[in-house]
Amino acid sequence: MKLTAEEKKILNGEEGETKAKIMRTLVEFGELFGAKRLVKVTHDGHLVTSFGIGLLKPVFRTMDEIIKAGLKTEYPFTVDPRPIDYKNVKCGLLDKLIFSKIMYSKQKLYEEQLKKIGLRDEKSFTCTNYLPEVGNTPKYGDVLSWAESSAVVFANSVLGARCNRNSGMIDIFGAIIGKVPEFGLLTDEGRKASFVIEIKTSKLPEAQILGSAIGLKVMEAVPYIKGLDKFLGKKLNDDVIAYLKDMGAASASNGAVGLYHVENLTPEAKKLKKDLILENAQTYVIDDAELERVYKSYPVMWKNKEAKPSLCFIGCPHLTYSQLISWTNKLSNALVEAGRKKVKIRTIMTTSPNVEEKFKQADEYKKLMKMGVKISNICPLMYTNNPIAGGKPIITNSNKLRTYSKSRYFKDDEIVKIIAGGNA
Ligand code: F3S
Numbered sequence: 001m002k003l004t005a006e007e008k009k010i011l012n013g014e015e016g017e018t019k020a021k022i023m024r025t026l027v028e029f030g031e032l033f034g035a036k037r038l039v040k041v042t043h044d045g046h047l048v049t050s051f052g053i054g055l056l057k058p059v060f061r062t063m064d065e066i067i068k069a070g071l072k073t074e075y076p077f078t079v080d081p082r083p084i085d086y087k088n089v090k091c092g093l094l095d096k097l098i099f100s101k102i103m104y105s106k107q108k109l110y111e112e113q114l115k116k117i118g119l120r121d122e123k124s125f126t127c128t129n130y131l132p133e134v135g136n137t138p139k140y141g142d143v144l145s146w147a148e149s150s151a152v153v154f155a156n157s158v159l160g161a162r163c164n165r166n167s168g169m170i171d172i173f174g175a176i177i178g179k180v181p182e183f184g185l186l187t188d189e190g191r192k193a194s195f196v197i198e199i200k201t202s203k204l205p206e207a208q209i210l211g212s213a214i215g216l217k218v219m220e221a222v223p224y225i226k227g228l229d230k231f232l233g234k235k236l237n238d239d240v241i242a243y244l245k246d247m248g249a250a251s252a253s254n255g256a257v258g259l260y261h262v263e264n265l266t267p268e269a270k271k272l273k274k275d276l277i278l279e280n281a282q283t284y285v286i287d288d289a290e291l292e293r294v295y296k297s298y299p300v301m302w303k304n305k306e307a308k309p310s311l312c313f314i315g316c317p318h319l320t321y322s323q324l325i326s327w328t329n330k331l332s333n334a335l336v337e338a339g340r341k342k343v344k345i346r347t348i349m350t351t352s353p354n355v356e357e358k359f360k361q362a363d364e365y366k367k368l369m370k371m372g373v374k375i376s377n378i379c380p381l382m383y384t385n386n387p388i389a390g391g392k393p394i395i396t397n398s399n400k401l402r403t404y405s406k407s408r409y410f411k412d413d414e415i416v417k418i419i420a421g422g423n424a
Pocket of ligand 1: 080127150249317379380381401
């Protein structure tokens, strides 16, 4: 990799040993992927590691070293959601003890460390940091040092920013040095599509299943999606943004998609059109039958496959404001149909602190509370993906949560009936 004089100075330790180690890590990471140079990060950071799991000792040690060296990120950063919220996601005394004393025993310490190196504020814990209410929203062409896969795919695809699918700690290192190695999705060539996805369904596909189908087929390749604008239109309004958020998160977790283009809709597809498609790109046709095949392929991981669900999580990635409103109305109708006033299955809807604050001003907030639903700002995966909660029959409409935990996935229309106590 070709480094500037200033970068070489940092690498040679002229700005301290810790900064040199961070620089060396970034350079070696870049060289592994064939990067020729480092490029400037132009927007706020977002970190993927939000949890103080006791076992992550090297992370806490590294953070300590960064703090002792007096280093901070160049811009403030937001971070993924916390793993626990005893107020809204209640658990038994024993579970609480294990969570706080064993699993997430370093949560407090880690959050203190985050504050010292540049955490934006107390409300910064969400994976939908890019939503306007949260305000960590990159603009077209911004270069980022993020790692959260659902946020990376959104920023690349819907906002036209540039970020690779980095790992935890690499996101911090890039944010501290203020530079990232240039390769992959940071380059024009790396943003071209080697797959054309042709949507030939009879109606708008379930976002979570469409994303899953795409991810499972293309893995880390860039897909160019045709035929979705027929259902979504050509404008990025609130509903479309929510749809693309969920579709992208499913593609990033069921596969490893870091960028997709939607014809006539996402910014690069609008600008560069078919020039974004590589010669010899493969074609994948998605029709109703293909979506159903993918849906039916999900295994049920519960010990007792017929168990009655004990908990439902909606909001992975965190819900947008318009999603909270529409879930409230959908659930209210389902309860009327089921002849009930409150949900039958304990249900937690997760969203960012900022979106929750806005939602609290809406009439729908009281309506949702009356139905017995709780709102939390946690990451359902962090809560679920452990031996304590992992053994419980949890249901979700998130394909990411299904993939990384034993939670069982249901489509939106099915899950709303289940939690309302009607027949799915
Ligand atoms: Fe967000 Fe956690 Fe899901 S970080 S995307 S709520 S796994």
